[in-house]
Structure formats: structure tokens, C-alpha cells
Amino acid sequence: MKKYTKTHEWIDTETGKVGVSNYAQEQLGDIVYVELPAVGKEVKKGERIVSLESVKAAGDVYAPVSGKIVAVNDKVNATPELINQDPEGEGWLVQIEMSNPAELDELLTEDEYKATL
Structure with missing residues (x-):
């Protein structure tokens, strides 16, 4: 099951x-560059973990947990x-080993997320 953040x-x-x-990928347009973090990096919920650059904008991706x-x-x-072709499949960015799975409860379901768009 997927959960979503208000920051997409x-x-x-x-x-x-x-x-x-x-x-998010539709808003960014054609993504041309991705900056991924190092494996082993500890991240906090809400921290910037990835930078994306497209032909029309740059965007940050934040840790959902x-x-x-x-x-x-x-x-x-x-x-x-x-990322443009399959943003919620083959275009995944990082895998996080959650230190506090209860943080998932603070995220949106797909229906709740779609209602914010």
C-alpha cells in the first residue's frame, strides 16, 4: 500500500x-537530472533527500518518514x-528502512492525497 505526503x-x-x-512529475516536466543521497545516510521525516532538475524547474524530494x-x-x-514515465513504479528514488513506522499514520491515503490536488 502507498501513503502520500502533502508535498507529493x-x-x-x-x-x-x-x-x-x-x-509532481507532471508539474516538473521532463526530468533531466537526479541527485540521490548516499546509502547508509540517516534521514529525518521532512528532510530533503533528493534533488530533481527538469527542463523548466528544480524540485526537492522530502523524506516521508x-x-x-x-x-x-x-x-x-x-x-x-x-521518473516521468513511471513515477510510482520503476521511477522510485530511494528505499528507507523506517526507524519509526508510526510516522506512516501521519501520511495521506491515495484518496486523501487526490482530494488535496
Whole structure:
């Protein structure tokens, strides 16, 4: 199941994979550059973890939960357009090992998220 933030990130509640919503990638346009964090980095909920650059804007991606970065999607470094093509699938950005799974309760369901758009 996915949960969402008001700042357009999603997290898979089972795997801890994080990415940007379809709405976010549409707003950014064609993504041309991704800056991913180092594996092993400890992050706090709300902290900037990824920078995205598109042909029309730059955007930051924030940690939806606290924890440790246990994986990054190297495919998006080589092929940033994956984020545009499949933002909630193959275009995932990082995987977080959650230190406080209760933080998931503060996030939005898909229906709640869509209601904010």
C-alpha cells in the first residue's frame, strides 16, 4: 500500500520505497537530472533527500518518514526520464528502512492525497 505526503512524495508502506507522485512529475516536466543521497545516510521525516532538475524547474524530494537510506535507484541516475514515465513504479528514488513506522499514520491515503490536488 502507498501513503502520500502533502508535498507529493509517496512511500510503499511494505518496502519503504519512496518516489514522487504522478502529479509532481507532471508539474516538473521532463526530468533531466537526479541527485540521490548516499546509502547508509540517516534521514529525518521532512528532510530533503533528493534533488530533481527538469527542463523548466528544480524540485526537492522530502523524506516521508525517518530512517536509514538502504538503497537508491541507480536506474534514475542513468535514465532520469523513468521518473516521468513511471513515477510510482520503476521511477522510485530511494528505499528507507523506517526507524519509526508510526510516522506512516501521519501520511495521506491515495484518496486523501487526490482530494488535496
